[in-house]
Amino acid sequence: MSLQVHHTVGEFRNACDRVRSAGGSLGLVPTMGALHAGHLALVDAAKSRASHAALTIFVNPTQFGPNEDFARYPRTLERDLALCAERGVDHVFAPSVEQMYPPGEKTRVSVQGLVDVLCGPKRPGHFEGVATIVSKLFNVAGPCVAVFGRKDYQQLQVIRRMAADLLMPVEVVGHPIVRESDGLALSSRNAFLSPEERSRAPIIARELARARAAFERGERNAGSLRRPIESALERAGLRLDYVEITSADELEPISDQAELSPRALLAIAAFLGKTRLIDNLVLGEDPDPTAGSLA
Numbered sequence: 001m002s003l004q005v006h007h008t009v010g011e012f013r014n015a016c017d018r019v020r021s022a023g024g025s026l027g028l029v030p031t032m033g034a035l036h037a038g039h040l041a042l043v044d045a046a047k048s049r050a051s052h053a054a055l056t057i058f059v060n061p062t063q064f065g066p067n068e069d070f071a072r073y074p075r076t077l078e079r080d081l082a083l084c085a086e087r088g089v090d091h092v093f094a095p096s097v098e099q100m101y102p103p104g105e106k107t108r109v110s111v112q113g114l115v116d117v118l119c120g121p122k123r124p125g126h127f128e129g130v131a132t133i134v135s136k137l138f139n140v141a142g143p144c145v146a147v148f149g150r151k152d153y154q155q156l157q158v159i160r161r162m163a164a165d166l167l168m169p170v171e172v173v174g175h176p177i178v179r180e181s182d183g184l185a186l187s188s189r190n191a192f193l194s195p196e197e198r199s200r201a202p203i204i205a206r207e208l209a210r211a212r213a214a215f216e217r218g219e220r221n222a223g224s225l226r227r228p229i230e231s232a233l234e235r236a237g238l239r240l241d242y243v244e245i246t247s248a249d250e251l252e253p254i255s256d257q258a259e260l261s262p263r264a265l266l267a268i269a270a271f272l273g274k275t276r277l278i279d280n281l282v283l284g285e286d287p288d289p290t291a292g293s294l295a
C-alpha cells in the first residue's frame with residue numbers, strides 16, 4: 001500500500017480505525033519531523049511489531065519554552081514524506097496546531113515526580129507539553145504499539161508512566177539510540193551545528209563511553225563517574241545544562257557520595273553554541289556509544 005498523508009484528526013482517526021477493523025494492528029511513531037535515520041529505525045521497529053506503521057509529524061508548541069527554538073525548529077515536510085514512503089510507512093499524520101489544540105482548549109496532562117530531575121527543572125512545562133500532545137495522539141490513533149527513542153530517555157519514562165496510569169490501550173516500546181559512526185546521537189538539532197561545532201560534538205558520547213568503561217571496571221562511586229565528565233565537557237568549551245546520575249526506571253537522583261547499583265542512568269545535556277544536545281547511557285545495560293552506529 002502506498003503512503004497516505006492525513007492533515008485532520010478525523011481523517012487520521014478513520015484511517016487507524018480502518019486498519020484495525022480490517023484485522024490489522026498499528027505501530028505509531030510520534031515525531032517532530034526533520035526525519036533522520038534515528039526516526040526511521042523507530043519506523044522499522046513499529047513495522048516489526050504491527051501490520052501498519054503510522055508516523056506523526058507535529059512541532060508541538062506547548063513543549064517549547066519561551067526562549068527555546070520553536071520558531072526555528074527545522075520543518076522539512078516534503079523530504080520527510082519522501083523518506084516515509086521509501087521506508088514503507090503506511091500513514092503520516094501532519095496536523096496543524098489548530099487541529100491538535102482546538103479553540104478554547106484548556107487541558108494539560110502532567111506526570112508527577114519523574115519530571116523533577118534532569119530536563120524537567122531546566123525546561124519548565126516541557127514534559128507537560130509532551131504528555132499532553134502524546135496523549136492526544138494516542139487518543140486519535142487508538143489502540144496501538146507506540147515506539148519512542150531512548151535518546152529522549154526521560155520522555156520515554158514519562159510516557160510509559162502516563163500510559164500505564166491513564167490506562168491507555170497502548171504498548172510503549174523504547175528503542176536504542178541511533179548514532180553517527182563517531183558516536184554522536186542523531187538529532188534533528190544536529191543540523192544547527194556549524195562544521196566546527198559538529199567536530200567537537202562527539203565528546204559527549206566519548207565521555208559517556210569513558211564512564212561506561214570505568215563502571216565496567218568496577219567503579220561504583222557516582223561522583224567519580226560523574227565529575228570528570230563535567231570537567232571534560234567544560235574544557236572542550238561546552239556549556240553544561242546537567243550531568244546527572246539517576247536510577248534507571250524511577251529516575252531518582254543519585255548523589256555523588258552514593259554507590260551505584262548494577263543499573264543506573266547517566267544523562268547529559270549541554271549547549272554547543274546555541275544548540276542544546278542531550279545524550280544518555282544506562283550503566284550496566286547499554287553498549288559502548290562510540291563502538292559504531294546502531295542504525
Ligand code: AMP
Binds near residue numbers: 176178
Ligand atoms: P523528535 O522528532 O526529536 O521529537 O523525536 C521523535 C522520536 O524519535 C522520539 O521518540 C525520539 O526519542 C526518537 N529519536 C530521536 N533521535 C533518535 C536517535 N538518535 N535514536 C533513537 N531515537 C531517536
